Amino acid sequence: MPEYETTYDHATMAPKDLKHLRYEKKGRVAYVTINRPDVRNAMHSYAHQELRACWRDIGLDPDIYCAILTGAGQDAFCAGRDVKFLAEHQSEGKRTPHEDPTNPAFIWGGGSHPNASQLDKPLITAINGLAVGFGLSLALAGHLRVMADHAWISDTHTLIGRLGTPTLLYHALPRPIAAYLTLANGRLSAAECLRWGIVNEVVPAADLLARAEHLAEMVCRGSPKATQAAVRLYRLSTSSPDALLAYQQALDRETAESEDGAEGPRAFREKRKPNWTGR
DSSP: OOOOOOOOOHHHHSOOSOSSEEEEEETTEEEEEEOOGGGTTOBOHHHHHHHHHHHHHHHHOTTOOEEEEEESTTTEEEOSBOHHHHHHHHHTTOOOGGGOTTSTTOOTTOSOSGGGGTOOSOEEEEEOSEEETHHHHHHHTOSEEEEETTOEEEOOGGGGTOOOOHHHHHHHSOHHHHHHHHTSOOEEEHHHHHHTTSOSEEEOGGGHHHHHHHHHHHHHTSOHHHHHHHHHHHHHHTOOOHHHHHHHHHHHHHHHTSHHHHHHHHHHHHTSOOOOOOO
16 A cells, blocks of 8 residues: 655645635644624535645645634624525525535535544634624634623524524534523523633633633643644544434425525515515
8 A cells, every 4th residue: 555645735736816704824723714794694505615625735734723703893703604695695596605505515505514524623713703603603613612791592493484403403412502592592691601601711802812822832842743643532422423413404405495594585685574484
């Protein structure tokens, strides 16, 4: 069996010309910033693509020991899915690129959660503002989490006729809290997140990045091999069986392509209350 040597080339392999994210490296730490403040850092197909590219690069770069994920501005970490982008495609009778099996960008759900890339390096989420829907999933992807004192979290998938990834929330949160978010579309303040152990620290917005960097510095003191082994076990210990994930994706797709799945984004775009039919 031949042995192949893989050499990481910083000049050619790191993502470049990103339009929806900012990506930089300082020392042993990679910084990923969702940079769509005009839509509260909501994610669409092309932002998903760029985020996947960042996770891949962080995983490949041997000089990076840790990553920090945050959002541009102080209003939002990530408002979840770009519902207007979705509604525009639906109004034309089209699927969004990442939901269209004929599109090269197709990965149902976007594929930009770091677990989908099997990222084995510690991730710190600096939750600078609201984290809703998929944004909540990204916030909870952090092994360590720092939250601005004005920030809050919620799910809201069912409010637009969608399902999302409730299995992730049920793994990451106390079950009644996960149910409060997924079923009742409840909201938790930063203080409540700290009380329930959802975040490590709550700090003034001006101190958020500095506190995240302090945690990154602590992480980088450890052996990268040992730390990455711990992350792999962390991911496996909180993962769901493949059959359950496949069923969740099937339910998500069935829900998304129902009449209610079209009505939710349409109502959001038209700024009115949805008229649910249960179909």
